[in-house]
Amino acid sequence: MEYIAIAFGAIFVNNVILNQFYGLCPFLGVSTKKSSALSMGMAVTFVITLSTMIAFAIYNYVLVPNEITYLSTIVFILVIASFVQLVEMFIKRFSASLYSALGVYLPLITTNCAVLGVAIDITVNSNKIFETDTPTFMMVTIYALGISLGYALVIFLFSAIREEMDAYPIKRNWKGIPIALITAFIMAMIFVGFGGIV
């Protein structure tokens, strides 16, 4: 039950994009087409979930025992960058089709602040999310998975809306980013409604 609450909260209530403002650059940049949004969503899900698990392990088994938690930012970004590099190499080597789908988006993920943001949130700022200073590995994994699914969900929905919107005349100065932001505003309002469920 607790896990369901965490997952639901991560996907809908504390939606990473609409509520926490992580990963907005790719959100606005890559979400013009459904297909690319879907690929980006998948890539992000993959990277966030795994890198969060790695970050959690490093934080609790390396940084905390050695009392060097102040290095978390620098360590996490290096881990994420290397990890993304590794994933890219791995996919390139073993699956050409997957690489053609995801490959372009992987380097972008390094600078997707959702990845680093979630890693920091579940370690340094864990008490804000789990109401405990020592969340379990399971809680963290579910949270990370929920967050990234929420990311994928919103970016996909958003791209679908934007595709439709392209067919309609929009005033010049509202075209592009501004109307996208207004759309995001309405989506964010809708997601606020999920807050009442938990």
Add this chain to the structure above:
Amino acid sequence: MKHVKIIFTLTLIVLVASMMIYFVEGFTTPYIDAYNERQANLAKLDILPDYDGSFEDVSEDYDLENSPIVKMELAGEVAVFYTIEFGGYNPGITVLVGFDLVSNNIIGFRVIEQNETAGLGSVITEEDFQTQFDNLSPDDIDSIGGTTAVVTLGGVKTALNSVADFHSVEFQGAVLETPEERIIRLKEEITEVDATFTDITSDYDISGSPISKVEMVNNGSDFAILYTVEFAGYRIQFEDETRFNEYFVSFDLDTHDLIGLRVDKQFDTAGFGDQILDPVFEAQFDNLAQDAIDDVAGVTASVTLGGLKGSLEDVVNFHKSEIEGTHVETYPEMVERYKDEITVVDAIINDDSANYDLTETMVTKVELANDGTSDVAVIYTVEFVGYNTTDVVEYIISFDLDTHDILGFRVLYQNETIGYGSLIEDDDFYIQFEDMPQLDAQNGDIDAIAGTSGAPDTTFAFKASLYDVVSFHQTEFQGMIVETDEERQSRLWSELFPTATVFTKVTRDYSAHYDVEEFYEAYDGATYLGNIYHVKAEGASYSEETYLEFFLGIAEDNTFTGVKMWDDSETDGKADPFYLVEYSDLYLGEDIETDYTIDEVAGATMTNTALQYAVLQISIYHVEEYLGLPFARPANVDTADANLLLAFPTAVTFNSVYLDYAYEANIYNLYEALDGSGTVIGYVYYGYANGLNLIEFTWGVDLSGTTQEIYIVLESETWELAETQTYTTPQYDGTAGYFPTTTWLDNFEGVTFSSLLNTEIDDIIGVSRTTESLRDVLEIIAQFHSDESVGGAG
């Protein structure tokens, strides 16, 4: 070469970066730590703003075992901070209190955590309250005020006094009176200074008395007796421990009056029970005559005061018999006297209980009274639960073995409300039972205890027990064979239709009703008299489902002929009053379609409500299904939209849908609440309750079954009595309360109907008639709403 360069550069950069971070870390850490410490010491620094040193936790260095102190911190030589935990109205108040180490005054009081009633006890968190402690001498702790929540305030004072004592011992070198010294001082205060006390307890039998010690007091000659007495107060059970209050009382050996009384230990509620510690209260006992104990007053807590007085009466009796040599009747002697009084003088009583099965009856003992030649009477000892549900009332009642009428009645034990239920133990009440016909007792045809409106709960329970005893007696001594179910049914039926000769089952001729097991037409020969419905309906289900099974008679002219209970699964005894003929007769002759009123049955209001609801459902079934006519019901009563709007502020228009739903007597009207676009967003009930006077209200509920506001349209209740209760009445002006604004009504706002039906909302003592009746009606509406699926509600 290239790779070497890459690796070298990367390593170098990382090293330089790490070095930089390392140095900055070393530089900033002290500041970050200082900030974190400041955060932790915020409350302390709030009290001591100019202090810039550290705080040293010295809890380990002191013995905090018997104090409310949980943490003790020194701010250098300046001050000491105690974190204390104690209970107010609710447990778990945590307070930080600072003492100056120079002046030894209290310099600040900050509530860290509390869970007191908002607006009352919670006042202790307010600045106005807390500033009272700025530079407060420990001697003045008792002078603080600022809240009417005496329990919370008492808790604060008691805890602070204890901390002040601790502080004065540890920091001012004060030597507190040891418990032994205190006891001697108290004893001397009520005898004489430097008197000698000799323990003579072993000379007496103190078993069965509250006395734990008897001492002879000597000042050259024996002049007084001092008793150490224990009694149960309000807070007897504390965690696993049983704690008794204790006092000393001295009697003059010459006049045998009291010399004085001092309370040694008490554990009762701060602000209430602990008033017995008040010197003014204690002074009342100075030179008090033995028979004037009852006049002592001045303690709000009736349980504590009652316990003290009761134990003191026992002490007086002990003193009379043991010291003065006067004979005092003992409890067994009293019982023996009572038994003689209600049978024959010098009767020989034989316990015959073993020969009877007492499992199904309220009778706990069966005794035969023999006049020397033969058994003349039987005495039953009976226990029942009256108004005080935590205790029983025990009485004896005797039946003549010849006429089988009642010979007499005496109460052996009761703990009912003094002046109300307690009047069951009264000669004036006893007298009616002398030679009372058995039938009167069986039918509960007796005077009410403390008058008709005095103690209805006790009276009802008592009548039910009488019925039980008479039935027992009839079975065991009059050879009346217990009715078989058929016999009982035919008796009940004939009570409903005395002239009926034929009953024809017609259940299958009509479409079924969930509550109707069977129903019958009653004929006198060929003349149709009416119907008997065999009903099994839902009872007063608080937590588990219960049922009420009864026969309902409806005469040909659409009036009731009575309600005969057959069986029930209500909480023990709750349904007993409904088996009485007098209850059934309440319905007799009432038109089933009019708004008849059946008086509330005290102590069983929920069952009564459930039963009446079932009767109404059957009435509707009778008219609509059996007679095939529309059930006449009162026309809806309209109320102004303004009153509806106050119950459902977000609605725009209202539309009566009263006729779409079943009839419910307490509902005047039922409206759909529509928003601006004409969409139904909820419902508003316009109903009434019979409080002290008529209460009319409107009550909104949205589509999810969540209540909106409740608005009192009309009332003229007296609300002053509620002033000291938990709930506040914002407009209470000191002389007249104002019921429509009481926060008690908040219980019914913003909650779901289902949670409302599953939680018990307290009525308010002092205005229980008002609150109980309104609450019951609101619960009926909540039930109606889901039963009738108003707006699709389940």
Add this chain to the structure above:
Amino acid sequence: MARREKTLKEIFTNGFFKQNPTFVQFLGMCPTLAVTKSVESALGMGAGVIFVLVLSNIAVSLIRNYVPREVRIPIYIVIIAALVTVLEMFMKAFVPELAKTLGTFLSLIVVNCLILGRAEAFASKNGVLKSALDGLGMAIGFTGGIVLIAIFRELLGAGSLTIWGDLRVDLIPEQYQISILVQASGAFLVFGVLVAQINKLIFSREDRNEVT
């Protein structure tokens, strides 16, 4: 036609309007939306970005000739992350309340595309002085952008303007505040509307230029 070398002044002011990171380039949008609930936190975030961007530009410019091309991005990231860590520690030590308000977004300056973007696009190709000026100009432009958003959000949403701590004015009484603007979703609305209005200005200026 050889491009004219930009003057120092042009480099410095480039980020103010023409290449404003917030409203024109849409760089570093996460903090743009997340920390603009109050002017105070926007100013704090801006100061942080100024600190990191100027120093990272200087550092990158200094080592630009010694860095192997293949690993330049990781090296920039390490430099930026180190600077951010330093900034974090300073802020926690000296302005702890602000550090708490900015929360994770303080750490997230590391992945603010503005910083890496300037390192890659400008500092790796230009001298120290120019890079420092470019960093300062861009960071000021960024600060100006988020402060503008924050002014709208805080003023209309919470009725006040908070510059620093108690330095705060309450202007709009509670019943007239549009509280949704200080909630998460309101950030999108304010930002969107502002971008549209700024676009309008830009377009009308362009139109005028075309006519003349």
